Amino acid sequence: MRFPIYISLLFLMGSCKSKEDNRYPEYKTLTESVYASILIQPDSSYQAYASVAGILERNFVVEGDLVLKNQILLQINNSVPQVTIENAKLSLQLAQQNYTGEAAVLNGIRDEMASANLRYKNDSIVYKRQENLWKQKIGSKADYDAKKLNYEVSQKNLQQLKNSYEQTKNQLQTSIKQANNSLKTSIISNKDFTIQSKINGKVYALYKEPGEIITTMEPLVSVGSASVFVIEMLVDEVDIVKIALNQSVVITLDAYKGMVFNGKVSKIYPQKDERNQTFKVEARFEKQPEVLYPGLSGEANIIISKKENVLTIPKYYLIDGTKVETDQGIVTIKTGVENMEFIEIIEGITDSTLLHKPKY
Known part of the structure; x- marks a missing residue:
């Protein structure tokens, strides 16, 4: 009797599973x-790289620090660029003094021009007077020619001084511009030796310690939003x-x-x-x-x-x-x-x- 009951249970279980x-x-x-x-x-997270190779001189921040935009994060050794900046400043100062200072080159030329102008006016007056006399058949041809020559030499000398003045002025102005450009270039080059934050944020990682070699292929610092x-x-x-x-x-x-x-x-x-x-x-x-x-x-x-x-x-x-x-x-x-x-x-x-x- 137990066998049929077992079969029935299996049938019921199969039926339940089928319905499910x-x-x-x-x-x-x-x-x-x-x-x-x-x-x-x-x-806004990013990794900052150096644009020049060198040796890391100093980290100004540590991981977790809050930083402001343009704040310096680290410094690469830059003794040579500093000297270049100082030399560029001196060159600019010298160029400005040559152009506008008390001993400016143009001052001497202006003085020469003033004297040459007086000489030219005087020779011009003497020549015109002699020319009028010669027209009236008064005086000698030699006196007339001498006064004319003095007048023409004075005129030519004055014009040469004017040309020299303009040329020197342009050269001095160019020297100032060149010295100013050299200073700007030196300052920009010096910035290559500092890493600044591009955003207001937080320092999440520093990858180098002072004294380590810096290359342009490795990140130096990771910065991103703090909040x-x-x-x-x-x-x-x-x-x-x-x-x-x-x-x-x-x-x-x-x-x-x-x-x-x-x-x-x-x-x-x-x-x-x-x-x-x-x-x-x-x-x-x-x-x-x-x-x-x-x-x-x-x-x-x-x-x-x-x-x-x-x-x-x-x-x-x-x-x-x-x-x-x-x-x-x-x-x-x-x-x-x-x-x-x-x-x-x-x-x-x-x-x-x-x-x-x-x-x-």
């Missing part, structure tokens, strides 16, 4: 999203065309277990990373957690679409992606949006169609 595997399509609010891994980074953070998401290339600005983002962070944060897509980078076949997308928190650090990781789901009251079935009821098993056999269906668990049914079955779970 059958279900009807249901109307739900279906949200379609794209998954992305994330990293938290400070806003505003962005969410960097890596989106697979097959999903990037679905992403648009201002789409909602649901975020979970490993550091905040059990908590969910919301954000909005703020930037889409157009260049694909060939190493991992992904695109970088940035989002901003709608309400940022109180404490964040660069490099915090987590996951995000970018909401692509949200449809109310749509007919859905669990995705594991699909056969070959386009079919389901019903009481009438295998039926081809047309699907729409989907998420990780459910998929929209557009046509092929209704909410009164009993579905059978595929046996595989």
Whole structure:
């Protein structure tokens, strides 16, 4: 008698399991999203590099310091540029003194021009007087020629001094401009030996200690916003065309277990990373957690679409992606949006169609 009872129990268990595997399509609010891994980074973060090689002389800040825009962060040894700046200043001062100082070169030429001008006027008067006398046949031809020659020499000498004055003036002005440009160039070159902050923010990392060799290929310091953070998401290339600005983002962070944060897509980078076949997308928190650090990781789901009251079935009821098993056999269906668990049914079955779970 015990054997038939055992068979009956197995039959009942099989029947219960079969009923559990059958279900009807249901109307739900279906949200379609794209998954992305994330990293938290400070806003406007960057790594600063030196534009010259040398030896690190001093760090003016430590990790965690708040800094202002244009504040000097570190100094590279620059004794030679300092000497160059001093020499450029001296050259500029000398050029300015030659042009405008008490012993200016132009002063001497101006004095010579004044004397030459008086001589020219005097010789001009004497010549005109002698010319009038000669017209009246008074005096000798030799006296007339001598006065004329003196007049012409004085005129020519005055013109030469005027030309010399203008030429010297232009040369002195050019010397001032050249000395000023040399000073500016030296100052700019000197700035190459200091690293300044580009933003108001926080120092997150220093990569070199005083005395170490500096190259132009290695970062020296990492700076970013002290209070505003962005969410960097890596989106697979097959999903990037679905992403648009201002789409909602649901975020979970490993550091905040059990908590969910919301954000909005703020930037889409157009260049694909060939190493991992992904695109970088940035989002901003709608309400940022109180404490964040660069490099915090987590996951995000970018909401692509949200449809109310749509007919859905669990995705594991699909056969070959386009079919389901019903009481009438295998039926081809047309699907729409989907998420990780459910998929929209557009046509092929209704909410009164009993579905059978595929046996595989």
